[in-house]
Amino acid sequence: MPVTSVSRKLAITAALSLLLVPGCHAAEQALPYAEAVRIPLDAWPAVQVGARSVATEAGTVGYRYPVLGPDHPLTTEIHTSMAERQTAFLEDLPENGKPALSQDATVLAASPRVVGVRVTETVEAGVNETFGARTLWYDAENDTVLPWTSLFRDEAAIERAHLAVAEVLEDGYDMPTEQLPGLVGEVAVRAAQAEEDAEAAADASPSPADREEGALDLADPEEALRAAELWEGSPLADLAFSTAGGLAVRMEPGDVPGAGRVSEVLLPVEPEEAEELLSELGYHAREAALADEPDFPLDEGLSAEGDSLDCSRLKCVALTFDDGPGEHTGRLLDMLAEYDARATFYVLGSLVSEFPEVVERTHAEGHEMGNHSWKHDDLAGKSESGVADDIGRTNEAVREVTGIDPPTIRPPYGSLNGTVRKSVEQPLILWDVDTMDWQSRDTDKVAGHALDNTVPGSVVLFHDIHPSTVDAVPEVLEGLHRQGYHFVTVTDLFGLEALSPGDVFTDARVG
Incomplete structure (x- = not known):
C-alpha cells in the first residue's frame, strides 16, 4: 500500500x-x-x-x-x-x-x-x-x-x-x-x-x-x-x-x-x-x-448525559428515592450535582402535576424517572386491568413532562404478585439496602445504614419526601465517593437490555 x-x-x-x-522547538531546530x-x-x-x-x-x-x-x-x-x-x-x-x-x-x-x-x-x-x-x-x-x-x-x-x-x-x-x-x-x-x-x-x-x-x-x-x-x-x-x-x-x-x-x-x-x-x-x-477533516462515525440520538459505564468492572451504586416529587427534591438535586451523581426517582403520578418544574429539572440533569404508581396503592390488591390502568396513568403523567415513559417500576411497599408481573410492560425494581428512613426519621442512622451496607451493585432505598433523609444524603455521597463508588441510574446499573418486562430485580451484585 x-x-x-x-x-x-x-x-x-x-x-x-x-x-x-x-x-519550545524553533523552526530551525536541528x-x-x-x-x-x-x-x-x-x-x-x-x-x-x-x-x-x-x-x-x-x-x-x-x-x-x-x-x-x-x-x-x-x-x-x-x-x-x-x-x-x-x-x-x-x-x-x-x-x-x-x-x-x-x-x-x-x-x-x-x-x-x-x-x-x-x-x-x-x-x-x-x-x-x-x-x-x-x-x-x-x-x-x-x-x-x-x-x-x-x-x-x-x-x-x-x-x-x-x-x-x-x-x-x-x-x-x-x-x-x-x-x-x-x-x-x-x-x-x-x-x-x-x-x-x-x-x-x-x-x-x-x-x-x-x-x-x-x-x-x-x-x-x-x-x-x-x-x-x-x-x-x-x-x-x-x-x-x-x-x-x-x-x-x-x-x-x-x-x-x-x-x-x-x-x-x-x-x-x-x-x-x-x-x-x-x-x-x-x-x-x-x-x-491525515485527512483534511475528521469524519466521526456518530450514532443517532446522542446525549452526553447518559452514563456509558460498564458497571461489571466498577464500584457502581444506584441511589433511589421514592414517593416524590416533593418540596425537598430540589435541595436533593443540588446535593447530587456537587458529586455529578445520577440517581433514580420513583415518583407518584398524582404528584407529578403538582411539581412539574421539579420533574423537568430532575430529568434535564440526567437523573432517571421511575414509576411508583399513581398514589401509592398496593398493586398486589388490584386486578390485572387495575394495575395496567394505574401504571399507564403514571407513565402518561411522566411522559407529558419529560417526553419519555419511566423505564422501570417500583411497586409501593415492594408488594407484587403474578397479576402485577403480567400486567406491566416494564421491569420491577426493588432494593437490597433499605435505609428505613421512613421509620427512623434519623439523619445519622439513615446515613450510617447506607454507608455500612452498600456494596458494588447495590440499589439503595430512600424517600425524598422526608427532610431528615435529604439531610443524610451529603454524608452518603461523600462517604461512598471517597470509597471510589460511581453513582448511576437503575438502568445504567443493570443495563437496560438485561431488564425484561415483568421481571423483578433487587440488585446487580457480581458474584
Missing part, C-alpha cells in the same frame, strides 16, 4: 489548533522531532463531550471523554477506564494533602472505519506532578476497541519500531546505546548483541515477542491485548501519526537529556519506515489522521 499523501490543505491557524508541537496529529475534543462541535468533576476536602477528580453514541464501544471503554482510574486514585488518597487527578482525551484519527483516541492523566500532589498517556483504537469493521499494538503488522514490526526510535535517539540526540531508556534500550541492546555475537544473542534476555511460544496474531483483539501486556511500558503506547505521514512517538524529556527544556519529546519514525510496519488497521488509521 502506498504512503498516504501528507498534504494537509490546512490554513496556518487551523494547523496550530490541531497540532501539539513539543516544548534535533529530530515530529509534529503529532492530536485533535482537541473541543475543536469539533459534532462530537459531544461527557464530563465528570468532583472536588472534596480529600482531593479532586475530573475527566472528559468523547460521546460517539449511547452504546458506542469506544465511548464505553474510555469512560469506564477513566472511572476505574478514578476509583483507584480515590481508594489510595493520603490522609493529608489534597491531590488532584485530571483525565482527558484527544482524537488522533477519525473515519467511519477507525477512530483513535489518546487518553491522558495528570496527578498533582503538592509540588509533584506525574503524567501518563495511552491510546485506544476503534475498529468499526469488527466493532471492537483495540490497543496500540493492533496498528502494527506483527510483533517483529513492533520490535523494528523500537529500533527506529533507538536510531533517532542514537543519531539525533547522541545517546549511547547503553543509555537508551526502557524497552527502547532493551531492544537496541539485544539487536547490538545479535549483530556482534550470535551466541550472545541466544543467551540474551528474551524480547517480549519471545516470552510465549508462537507469534501473536495482532489482528485478533485478544492477542493484540496480550501483546500490549507483554510490551507494557513501551513509548509506542503513546504514539500518534505525524503530519509527515510517519509516526510520532512521545518520550519523557527526562529520558532524553539532549532534548533541552521541552514539555515532551516527540520522536519521528519516518513515513518510509512506518510503511513497512503498519497493519491494515494501521493504514486506515494513518489515512484518517
Whole structure:
C-alpha cells in the first residue's frame, strides 16, 4: 500500500489548533522531532463531550471523554477506564494533602472505519506532578476497541519500531546505546548483541515477542491485548501519526537529556519506515489522521448525559428515592450535582402535576424517572386491568413532562404478585439496602445504614419526601465517593437490555 499523501490543505491557524508541537522547538531546530496529529475534543462541535468533576476536602477528580453514541464501544471503554482510574486514585488518597487527578482525551484519527483516541492523566500532589498517556483504537469493521499494538503488522514490526526510535535517539540526540531508556534500550541492546555475537544473542534476555511460544496474531483483539501486556511500558503506547505521514512517538524529556527544556519529546519514525510496519488497521488509521477533516462515525440520538459505564468492572451504586416529587427534591438535586451523581426517582403520578418544574429539572440533569404508581396503592390488591390502568396513568403523567415513559417500576411497599408481573410492560425494581428512613426519621442512622451496607451493585432505598433523609444524603455521597463508588441510574446499573418486562430485580451484585 502506498504512503498516504501528507498534504494537509490546512490554513496556518487551523494547523496550530490541531497540532501539539513539543516544548519550545524553533523552526530551525536541528534535533529530530515530529509534529503529532492530536485533535482537541473541543475543536469539533459534532462530537459531544461527557464530563465528570468532583472536588472534596480529600482531593479532586475530573475527566472528559468523547460521546460517539449511547452504546458506542469506544465511548464505553474510555469512560469506564477513566472511572476505574478514578476509583483507584480515590481508594489510595493520603490522609493529608489534597491531590488532584485530571483525565482527558484527544482524537488522533477519525473515519467511519477507525477512530483513535489518546487518553491522558495528570496527578498533582503538592509540588509533584506525574503524567501518563495511552491510546485506544476503534475498529468499526469488527466493532471492537483495540490497543496500540493492533496498528502494527506483527510483533517483529513492533520490535523494528523500537529500533527506529533507538536510531533517532542514537543519531539525533547522541545517546549511547547503553543509555537508551526502557524497552527502547532493551531492544537496541539485544539487536547490538545479535549483530556482534550470535551466541550472545541466544543467551540474551528474551524480547517480549519471545516470552510465549508462537507469534501473536495482532489482528485478533485478544492477542493484540496480550501483546500490549507483554510490551507494557513501551513509548509506542503513546504514539500518534505525524503530519509527515510517519509516526510520532512521545518520550519523557527526562529520558532524553539532549532534548533541552521541552514539555515532551516527540520522536519521528519516518513515513518510509512506518510503511513497512503498519497493519491494515494501521493504514486506515494513518489515512484518517491525515485527512483534511475528521469524519466521526456518530450514532443517532446522542446525549452526553447518559452514563456509558460498564458497571461489571466498577464500584457502581444506584441511589433511589421514592414517593416524590416533593418540596425537598430540589435541595436533593443540588446535593447530587456537587458529586455529578445520577440517581433514580420513583415518583407518584398524582404528584407529578403538582411539581412539574421539579420533574423537568430532575430529568434535564440526567437523573432517571421511575414509576411508583399513581398514589401509592398496593398493586398486589388490584386486578390485572387495575394495575395496567394505574401504571399507564403514571407513565402518561411522566411522559407529558419529560417526553419519555419511566423505564422501570417500583411497586409501593415492594408488594407484587403474578397479576402485577403480567400486567406491566416494564421491569420491577426493588432494593437490597433499605435505609428505613421512613421509620427512623434519623439523619445519622439513615446515613450510617447506607454507608455500612452498600456494596458494588447495590440499589439503595430512600424517600425524598422526608427532610431528615435529604439531610443524610451529603454524608452518603461523600462517604461512598471517597470509597471510589460511581453513582448511576437503575438502568445504567443493570443495563437496560438485561431488564425484561415483568421481571423483578433487587440488585446487580457480581458474584
